[in-house]
Amino acid sequence: MTIWREMQDEGLILYGCLMFGGELKRSSFPAEYKKHLAVAKQSLTYIFRSVEKNAKGYDEAHMEIGDNLFSGFRLDKDSVVIFLSEHDANTLHIRQFIEDNKKRFFDLLNDSQPA
Amino acid sequence: MKDYKILFTGSVCSGKTTAIRSLSDIETLDTDASASDVTVRRKKNTTIAMDYGVLELTSDARVHLYGTPGQERFRFMWEMLACEFAHDAIGMVLMVDNTRKDPFRDIRFYAKEFSDYLLKRRLIIAVTHSDVEPSPDYQEYLSALKNLGIMTTVMFIDARDPRAVLGIVEELISAVERNIDWDSVCDRLLDNNGFTLDFYKPLYEETLLDAAMNKRGVLGAMHLGDEQEILCSNIDDKPTKNLMRNIDRLTDAISDKAGFLGKVNNVVLAGPDVQTLSVFNDKSQSLCLCSDRDISLPVLKQQASDLLQWSIENDYLA
Structure with a gap:
């Protein structure tokens, strides 16, 4: 089972993607959610850039748009995992899942298979 | 009985x-x-x-x-x-x-x-x-x-x-x-x-900032207008203010350009050892909060929603 599917099954997220150095490396967003993915990538990248310039210690950003929640979690300086969830998703559980599965995300990022 | x-x-x-x-x-x-x-x-x-x-x-x-x-x-x-x-x-x-x-x-x-x-x-x-x-x-x-x-x-x-x-x-x-x-x-x-009609008498006496500071876990607040101008603030740290204004600007842009998703309601930034920063949008104003990181997101959102709804900008309720 993929990590995305596992998170879906636990009711944490709808879809997710992994970014490295601002580039999309892995994604479970279906084609019909292409626009959602674009908004998530651009907005969370902008937010984390602004954070870098102005503040320290922030590794998590959530943006609620309509009934959607876009969440970004920094895994390290260059890697960010982004999720689309229902607007009332439990962000504490998502955060905990990431902490418990950080290595799996890095493994996925380092996997040579195409995204 | x-x-x-x-x-x-x-x-x-x-x-x-x-x-x-x-x-x-x-x-x-x-x-x-x-x-x-x-x-x-x-x-x-x-x-x-x-x-x-x-x-x-x-x-x-x-x-x-x-x-x-x-x-x-x-x-x-x-x-x-x-x-x-x-x-x-x-x-x-x-x-x-x-x-x-x-x-x-x-x-x-x-x-x-x-x-x-x-x-x-x-x-x-x-x-x-x-x-x-x-x-x-x-x-x-x-x-x-x-x-x-x-x-x-x-x-x-x-x-x-x-x-x-x-x-x-x-x-x-x-x-x-x-x-x-x-x-x-x-x-x-x-x-x-009897049946009296004196129930609904709003009294506008307090600023949004004062009200925000009375909310549980709120450590600082900034009230922004529709052009990201600061209407009032008790957040002293300039970079934090800049960050929140940048995010508020972004939310306006997304609401304009990605209308199919709806309006941006809020953006929350968190980290393990820092105060939570949040920007809440409502019509032509935004409320930015610095809050204790232990306050849960749903509580924070509810508090901000209450604050914005009853702010001076919404005096159409009177």
Whole structure:
């Protein structure tokens, strides 16, 4: 089972993607959610850039748009995992899942298979 | 003597105290205090512990009426009322203020807070202030509740009107107490309690900033206008202010360019060792908060929503 599917099954997220150095490396967003993915990538990248310039210690950003929640979690300086969830998703559980599965995300990022 | 109990709950200004006053045959026990936070925008006093009244139905049946405080910071009283004073209530009345930005959010919030309590008793949703804000209407409530999986009775009432509030009691009690002359109870209430129209008197006295600082866990606040200009702020750190204004600018851009998703409601930044930063949007203003990282996101969102709804910018509610 993929990590995305596992998170879906636990009711944490709808879809997710992994970014490295601002580039999309892995994604479970279906084609019909292409626009959602674009908004998530651009907005969370902008937010984390602004954070870098102005503040320290922030590794998590959530943006609620309509009934959607876009969440970004920094895994390290260059890697960010982004999720689309229902607007009332439990962000504490998502955060905990990431902490418990950080290595799996890095493994996925380092996997040579195409995204 | 048969004693029934009904618990009234709902957000600040939804009309709980007024509804109990409209019904009570005794001088109601109010634990009001001068509102010291955002509540002051809507009313002078707010309930801090509970409301209590008694309605005589027949010579051997009466209803004890309990009202929770509306403000979330007095939620310990909600539990005390649900578990002790009104643990054997026949039903709960959720008062929903129709002028709220998202009345359905209030329903979700209170239905969740009282989910265990509602397992064993009826819920009635009493919508107030529909004379000020008619939307959402009855049909919209029914479909929203259906979507939420809540099967219940919805009644649009004026909390000042004993006839309307008595209808709720009748809905709850008539199934178990059949020998009540509701018309004569209603006449008595109208004679004794009357029907006054002095309930809705907003008092605009406090800035949004003062109100924000009275919220649990809020450490700093900044109020932005529609061009990201600072209307007021007590956040001193310039980079933090810049960051929040940048994010507010971004939310405007996304709301414009990605309209298919809807409006950006809020952005929250968090980290393991830092204060939580959040930007909440509402029409042509935004509220930026620095808050304790232990405050949960749902609580933070509810607080910000309350603050923005009753800010000066929304004085159309007056």
